[in-house]
Amino acid sequence: LPADFVQHRIYVTAVTTEGDSLRMLTDTGGGTAVVLSSPAVRRTGRPVIDTLQGRRPMQVVPVPVFRTEGPVPQTRAERAIIAPSRRAQLVGYDDGRLGMHWFAGRIWTFDYGDETLRLHDTADELSFAPDHTVDLAFRTDSTGTRVGHHPRVEANIDGTTRSFLFDTGATTVLTDSAQGRLDAPRRIASGFIRASLFERWTNKHPDWTVVEGASPALGGSPLIRVPEVEIAGHTAGPVWFERRPDRTIQKTLAGSMDRRVAGALGGSLFRHFRITVDYPNARAYFQRLD
Structure with a gap:
């Protein structure tokens, strides 16, 4: 995958079916939802479809759909939430974060030496x-x-x-x-x-x-x-x-x-x-x- 290792943290750049590029932090410990930064939501014109109530209400937008011919696979997450701008900038999400549902059911190699992220079709070889x-x-x-x-x-x-x-x-x-x-x-x-x-x-x-x-x-x-x-x-x-x-x-x-x-x-x-x-x-x- 087109991965970028920054201080041992891994980013990928995915292209959506609308042609938008999203640079996303990949996070095996990330939650059930995709996270998008406010600037990325504005840039891609994603509409707010719901608001999750809680101590800090979070707005929900449709999950970006990545191009099937691209190297970055689609996430299985069902929703995307908008991260507060300050939080996204502080943690360094860039355009957002792909969490546990993106990794689930797949086979990956994280090579911190060569700084590569590989997705394998099977474990046979x-x-x-x-x-x-x-x-x-x-x-x-x-x-x-x-x-x-x-x-x-x-x-x-x-x-x-x-x-x-x-x-x-x-x-x-x-x-x-x-x-x-x-x-x-x-x-x-x-x-x-x-x-x-x-x-x-x-x-x-x-x-x-x-x-x-x-x-x-x-x-x-x-x-x-x-x-x-x-x-x-x-x-x-x-x-x-x-x-x-x-x-x-x-x-x-x-x-x-x-x-x-x-x-x-x-x-x-x-x-x-x-x-x-x-x-x-x-x-x-x-x-x-x-």
Whole structure:
């Protein structure tokens, strides 16, 4: 696919049947709806067809239909929501975001070395070395039918194996002070960790680097630098995690994952790998790049 890797976050450019180009962040941890930025909605003339009520009402527009002859496949999402302009600019959606329904039911290779994103027709000619292949878990109903498309994967940190969301779109937006301290751009690929575990790590490992007030989220979320993460028979690191309240992580993912998770793994870890994710067969093969 015509992919663009920016700080280990992956964008694709899709062309709609009307001829509009949309540069979209791809996010395995993204929600059920496609997200479009306000400028993209205005530019493409997409009409508002509904408003979702809640603490922050969100306007709904028709899902863009991508050209069938184009390399970017159509999403299975049923609706698109308009992201507030400030939010879209802050996180760096550009024209929008493709979430879990775009990835669901397909086989992908995320190559962070070559900076390529591949979509495979079948797994017949792909190799999945057993020592470096892990199971993925998805939420299912009472009949065993998959009803959630957020992949859960296990990884070992600090001697304990825990469950995480496989989240290619995990992003931390840095404050000015954090940018200066880390010599980093405004947005970096990261991971998320629940606050209770964050506190456990900082108490046990005072030598692990912590950047206080690293992100403006939630009044100033800190980052922690975990020296290494074990996953699929590999050890890689360091990996940055942003602290998020326990209740935020659980509430956000409760309806789309099969069990509680400790947080999310993203590009800060994945940058060390070429990863083939086979959604139909619920498995992921990690190949170490260095």
